[in-house]
Amino acid sequence: MAAKMKGAQILVECLKREGVEVAFGIPGGANLPTFDALYNSPIKVILTAHEQGAAHMADGYARATGKVGVCLATSGPGATNLVTGIATAFMDSIPVVAITGQVRTSVIGNDAFQEADTIGITRPITKHSYLVKDVRDMARVVREAFYIASTGRPGPVLIDLPVDSTVAETEFIYPEQINIRGYRIQASPLIDRAAIHRAAEAIAQSKQPIIYAGAGVIHGTAFAELLELAHKTHIPVTTSLLGLGGFPETDSLSLGMLGMHGFEYTNYAVAQCDLLIGIGARFDDRVTGKPDEFARRAKKIHVDVDPSSINKTVVVDYPIIGDVKQVLQELNRIVQAPDTRAWLATIQKMRQEYPLLYREKEKLLPQFIIQEISELTKGNAVVATGVGQHQMWTAQFYQFNRPRSMITSGGLGTMGFGLPAAIGAQFGRPDAVVWDIDGDGSFQMTTQELATASKHKLPIKVAIMNNQHHGMVRQWQDLFYQGRHAQSEINPVDFVRLAEAYGCVGIRVEKKDDVRPAIERAMAITDRPTVMDFVVEETEDCWPMIAPGKPHDQMLGTYETLKQAGGVPQHRRSDPDEEAKLSLG
Amino acid sequence: MSERHTISCLVENHFGVLARVSGLISARAFNIDSLTVSTTEDPTISRMTIVVDADAIKLEQVKNQLNRLIDVIEVQELKEGQFIDRELLLARVSVDGRSRAEMESIVRNFGGRLAEADEDSVVIEAAGDTHTLDRLVEQLRSYGITKLVRTGRVALEKQ
Known part of the structure; x- marks a missing residue:
């Protein structure tokens, strides 16, 4: 008979067997037994400043590594503070296990101290x-929670532990087998070969095909298969925001990001294509604009591991339910390349005719700064962001070449995500260069996690695009609310002194010539976080833009309109080699 | 086109499963006409019969979303004519000396019975498919229904 162990000890044993190396959280009354059991364990427990930070760190860790992130909070306020982080992970299908304390079983429902119905509150977001x-x-x-979080379409799983379940003793019997009769994940024998064959035929017959790849390519580690498909068929690839890094932007077939703030030529190409091949992407409204108008001339293929994603917003012609990697392997085996030479030439012409552009202004421009960061890090950094203009500029001007390098809140659009997510990513990948490109609005929602980064001497570089506004809100107010800036202006903050107060290096940059030296200086600092306060133009707008509900070929802030306003074309620093582009096919 | 659809689900017989299912459906703004739940021949499994008003695409979404729930073991749409369905109705109806006999005759025609009877009202008990009970309610209406309750549909697939 096995020796008896306390529940908390069993939890720790199970976490060890799941390969958990680090967990993020805060102790409190109801989870003291759990923290006590972790105290002498090999699992590193990172104290965060706020539970929201813990959830985002677990999320950032998971996005950067592909492993399950773990966060810990006590009952009541501890658990409710996790909610935004759990919802963020849920919307973006990130494997996170959240372990919360709960009041003891006998008083559940009695409005006990620090009691909240955590299961009820988190039911729709787990x-x-x-x-x-x-x-x-x-x-x-615990075994089931990790299995469910990390398989199929990944997502957060919450384990609520009443105090008594962690202090009571029982024999520890590790369940070798998992048997969850209601949990169906599409495994290889279930791959629909007939559907794949029909899709392959549609590809062979297409003249103007486009691959639209999403985060499923990254979650499903199908980058090699996607690259093979593109190269084999000479079909260009655009990605969603969360798909960035799933296909190298240095590749001559890369079209960068599509959608609301996607490239102009990319959106025109999507509007013109005759076959849209959606791979591990969910046709989010920021991608499709008006669903009926989205790629309206095109037949649509949709490969997704989650049947509920198919036909949810856009009705498709060729649904393929299954593991993206396995589906692409089978597709690559049988697919015949269509002749896309004329199509690629058309796209190339549009790429040259409609580049991104912006006009130099007196103050610094975020686009320029992000281009410089991209250049100096050679596109090899792990980049977390907040949400807003700086996030879209990062998507446009940072060149993402590797999977798991873009760490951003897409679905929920959670401001304040950047810093804690960057911290989680750095814990998961200690050797990576980790940046948080942030806005002053987003950054101030979770600033306190500088304490966490500082304590662990993480060499994270925080680049704040400080425009003293909720910039995207300000932009929409200018566009749609007659310039009435209702509470979009932010009081100026001295981020250099703030950084120093937390034991970080603070650098203020106000001139164009100082940008590069400042980035270089930050990159040389390896023993603590660096916060860079880039004082940028307050009125700069993020272009181009598809206004909500409009089709892709009716964009605002197009090349033509900006050029008339005096804009200067900004080719991305390392655009795919033009020669290679033209010679392709 | 929006239509009534009957979905039969086998679910784990745990606490909280009903909340998951009803929460999922209401979170997507689908209207539930009725939802019944009870244990099956296997005490670890419950059967839910859900009647929703939805068009074909929304219905597909409901089924897919239900299938995503870990506690849902099986989801089946019961197609028109391929299942037997029943619900139970209880209604308190006002009567007087003259109408009592008529009432009893109506109830007999519908295979129901009087569960309770006093001076000026009766409680009618009847089981049948939704359509039949709708007709019964129509006929009772003129007498004055003071309270009405129906269980909602339970259904089993035909062989």
């Missing part, structure tokens, strides 16, 4: 959740 009322369920629940 893939699944467990309340462990009996210590004998602990090992099975």
Whole structure:
């Protein structure tokens, strides 16, 4: 008979077996037994400043590594503080296990101190959740939680642990087998070969095809297969925001990002294509604009691991449900290349005719700064962002070449995500150069996590595009609310002194000539975080833009309109070699 | 075109499963006409019969979303004519000396019975498919229904 162990100890044993190396969180009354059991374990526990930070760190860790991120919080306010982070992970299908304390079973429902119905509150934002009322369920629940979080379409799973379940003792029997009868994931035998064959035929017959790749390519580690498909068929690839890095932007077939703030030529190409091949992407409204008008001339293929993503917003002609990697392997085996030479030439012409552009202004421009960061890091950094203009400029001007290099909140659009996500990413990949490109609005929602970064001497570089506004809100107010800036202006903050207060290096940059030296200086600092306060133009808008509900060929802030306003074309620093582009096919 | 559809689900017999299912459906703004749940021959499994008003695409979404729930073991749409469905109705109806006999005759025609009877009202008990009970309610209406409750549809697939 196995020795008896406390529930919290069983939890720790299970976490070790799941390969958990680090967990982020804050102790409190109801999860003290858990923290106590972790105290002498090999699992590194990172104290965060706020539970929201813990959830975003677990998320950033998961996005950067592909492993399950773990966060810990006590009952009541601890758990409710996780909510934004859990919802963020849920919307972007990120594998996170959140372990919360709960009041003891006998007083659940009595409005006990620090009690909240955590399972109820998080039900719509988790893939699944467990309340462990009996210590004998602990090992099975932890095993299932990690399995569910990381398989199929990944997502957050919450385990709510009443104090008594963590202090009660039972035998520790590790469940080798997992048997969840209601959990169906599409495995290889279930791949729909007939559907793949029909899709392959549609590809062979297409004249103007485009691949639209999403985060599923990254979650499903299908980058090699996607590259093979593109190269084999000479079909150009655009990605969603979360798909950035899933296809190298240095590749001559890369079209960068599509959608609301996607490239002008890319959106025109999408509007013109006759076959749209959606791979691990969910036709989000920021991508499609008006769904009925999205790629309206095109037949559509949609490969997705989650059947509920198919036909959700856009009705498709060739649905393929299955693991993206396995589907692409089969597709690559049978697909015949269409003749796309004329199509690629058309796209190339549009690329040259409609580049991104902006006009130099007196103050610094975020686009320029991000281009410089991209250049100096050679596109090899892991880049986290907040949400807003700086996020879109990062998507446009940073060249993403590797999977798991863009760490951003796409679906939920969570401001304040950048710094804690960057911290999580750095813990997961200690050797990577990790940046947080942030806005002054976003940054101030989770600034306190500088304390966490500083304590662990993380060499994160925080680049704040400080325009003293909620810039995207200000832009929309100018566009759609007659310039009435209702609460979009932010009081100026001295981020250099703030950084120093937290034990970080603070650098203020106000001139164009100082940008490069400042980035170089930050990159040389390896023993603590650096916060760079880039004082940028307040009125700069993020272009181009598809206004909500408009089709892709009716964009605002197009090349033509900006050129008339005096804009100067900005070719991305390392655009794919033009010669290679033209010679392709 | 929006239509009524009957979905039959086998779910884990845990606490919280009903909340997951109803929460999922309401979060997507689908209207539930009725939802019944009870245990099956296997005490670890419950059966839910859900009647929703939805067009074909929305219905497909409901089924797919239900399938995503870990606690949902099986989802089946019951197609018109391929299932047997029943619901139970209880109605308190006002009567007087003259109408009591008529009432009893109506109830008999519908295979129901009087569950309770006093001076000026009766409680009618009837089981049947939704359409049949709708007709019964129509006929009772003129007498004055003071309280009405229906269980919602339970259904089993035909062999």
